[in-house]
Amino acid sequence: MLLKSSLIRAVSQTKGVITRGYKAKAKKIPEFTQDRYQVSRKSFAAVTDSDVSQFEKTIGSKYVVTDSEELLTHNVDFLKAVRGNSKVVLKPGSTEELSQIMKYCYEKNLAVCPQGGNTGLVGGSVPVFDEIVISLNRMNKIHSIDEMTGIAVADSGVILENLEKSANEHGLVVPLDLGAKASCHIGGNVSTNAGGLRVIRYGSLHGSVLGVESVLANGTVLDLMSNFKKDNTGYHLKHMFIGSEGTLGIISKLAILCPPAPRAFHVAFVGLPSFDAVLQTYLSAKRQLGEILSSCEMMDKDALAAAIQHFGLKPPIGDFPFYMLLETSGSNGDHDMEKFTSFVDHGMETGNILDGVVTGEPSKINEIWKCRELSAMAIVSRDGFSFNYDFSLPLRQFYEMVPVMKERCQPLAHRVCGFGHLGDCNLHLSVCFPEYSQEAYDLVEPFVYEYVSKLKGSFSSEHGLGFFKSKYLHYSKNNEAISLMKDVKNLMDPKGILNPYKVLPLK
Template identity: 85%
Template sequence: MLLKSSLIRAVSQTKGVITRGYKAKAKKIPEFTQDRYQVSRKSFAAVTDSDVSQFEKTIGSKYVVTDSEELLTHNVDFLKAVRGNSKVVLKPGSTEELSQIMKYCYEKNLAVCPQGGNTGLVGGSVPVFDEIVISLNRMNKIHSIDEMTGIAVADSGVILENLEKSANEHGLVVPLDLGAKASCHIGGNVSTNAGGLRVIRYGSLHGSVLGVESVLANGTVLDLMSNFKKDNTGYHLKHMFIGSEGTLGIISKLAILCPPAPRAFHVAFVGLPSFDAVLQTYLSAKRQLGEILSSCEMMDKDALAAAIQHFGLKAPIDDYPFYMLLETSGSNADHDQEKFNSFLENGMEAGHIVDGTITGDPGKMQEIWKLRELVPVALIEDGYCFKYDISLPLRQFYEIVPVMQERCGSLAHRVCGYGHLGDSNLHLNISCSEFTPEIYKRIEPYVFEYTSKLKGSVSAEHGIGFLKTKYLSYTKADNAIDMMKEVKNLMDPKGILNPYKVLPLN
């Protein structure tokens, strides 16, 4: 069905599997985190040959990594922004092995850094100094998926995309979708309370995760697994581990509720003349698409230009100041497309939507999603990229972007914004040729001060990690941070679990 001078180009109805992948240019290895950020090492023990021998006895020499080249891949983060100096990576294959490792490390006062797919953006998944990296990629078993209850039980090292495929085979869908799904681990997702593209439809992981199994600092295995949505038996301790970024315990297994997979998908990509038009379109989408709206993404022209420039993509519509990508998922393709077409027609008549395309064809949906999902990695191709994941009031959602454009001036190559509009989650990106103290001081702490002034959150979905520890107070009250410290001291009195992360360093 064509609408209004072919501005809306409709095609057909089912959603296929979207492949998310790219090959990045080789990046310069960053300087050590301890040097760039001038951090002092805490009084943990250093790993000795005797320790390595004990680890080899526990998990096998094959899974104790000391090779410098392989170590580098675990010491440097995805953004090439932080770099640790770990001398050993351990790859346990079971909860029991992980428990034995932690018991030994606790006794010897050896600090550890839990690591999943290492796709984090705040330096939380790599060491700061010489912490032992505990890679969970061998703990990758999907134990069960029950199509009746929708409950999936999996080890923490299961790759998100693999869990999604297995859930799909049972007529279910994982309530989490990320651009990094081909490499990130479900345990890491839960540990950072990852948000992603489906929060507007399915909510956060605090609502979807039914239970966790976690290995504490002293090696104790804490079983908080549950197979029920309603389990009102005292304190819900599982929530302490969701979003704690491996500082209170290492999640080894989890149970997650997977809703029925939708039978029909449609995606629209539209151009808009102003941010006010973006807000009005979002409001209309909530009212007119309601229960079938599953994603609502926004990006500005500079963000889209990065993806087009670095990956040779082609935009399906002309150039506009803003773009929105909306996805619906439901059970009746004809009904959903009729609602979508009506919504788009109304938007164009109101002058909020200038141009757009809608499709239900798997291949075309894949191409449209690439426009949004390759933006984060495209900006890294500019050279160096400062990435800020913040929550802001919707009316001021984009306000910080032009402010930072003016503040950074010629020091920045590109200052742009994109993100999950439906969740008030803006991804502010500032790219430049390379990291320099000059632009760093121009950006921080100002970007967090501005966010705090708007009563926003300094971290919407990526956590605090290492890079945001000194800015936690911009969102959390002092007494709340004090209580977080008390919980940390209770759970990990020696502080060996992912030190230098989440909580302020002083």
């Protein structure tokens, strides 16, 4: 359907994968985290042969890993940014086995690192020292999906894409979509409070997750499962585990509310002259597209250029300072397309939109999404050493930090760009250098955190704190809040064995 002179472009490749990271040379094994960052080991016990024998009795020798090559895959994050030195990986197959493991570790003062798909971006999913890795890969059963209520109950080790496919078979959709969904676990998503592409439509996991089952540090199984959105019986303890990154307990099972799957999807990719035009277009999208708006993404020309340069993509439209990718999902394709074309036409009449493409064809939708998704992969894997951040910022100051960082870091930095989820105020900032250096580090940190604090934003919008960001917590939370967090940690995990050195400041 022709909107303006050249509004529809042909595209035909498959959808890419979102990944972001801290270090670009992904094939190189990093040095040990403890050495690079000069971290002091806490007074945990070291794993002995006797411990290994006990674990083999608990879960079977087949699921106790001590092989050095396999250990390496669990000791290094998938971005090759951090590296632990764990001597054993345990793969429990049930909540009961996980409970027995934690009870033993608590008694023996053995620290553990829970691990799902190991797709985290802040160093939270791998050990810092020799913590025991507890892999949840085997806890991968989907217990039930109720098409009437929309409630899915699944083990934490279920891969997000598998849960999505099962939900689709019941006419439902998981309210979370990530580029890493082919490998990330739903339990890991919940424990990091992952955001993704459609928070504007479905909200955060704090609203979608109805209940969790969690194994505490001492092996106690805490059953907080629920089949209701409304349950006002006391404190909502489930929320403590959503986003706590395995530091308060290990999520073993969860119930999540899955809305009906939309029958029609449409995507628009538009070019804009300024960030003010981006804001005006977003406001127009909320007013004109309303309930069918499911994603609202923004990227600047440098972010798109990275994907084009490193992956040879053909851009859907010409060269513009800013781009927006908007997606609608509804029940009536003709109605949705009519609203979308009217929205784009209005934007072009006002001058906020200079050119664009709108389509409901699946192959074209996938190709357009690649422009947004592969920009992150290009920056992380092929653009030198990149510092990457996920900030929540006031909408009017959403892009302000990008030109500030350009002025601060150039000419040393060869690319400074911004992209992200405009619909939920989540900016991804990337500052790229030819290679890592202390000079580059000092230009970027802690300046970026101080700037976010000045804008009263959050320096971790959806990726958590993990190891990398824990020392900067004071930029987003005051001393009283941090003190209370530490009190909760001490109450739930008095020996500190659950994912140590993560989330809370070490000092």
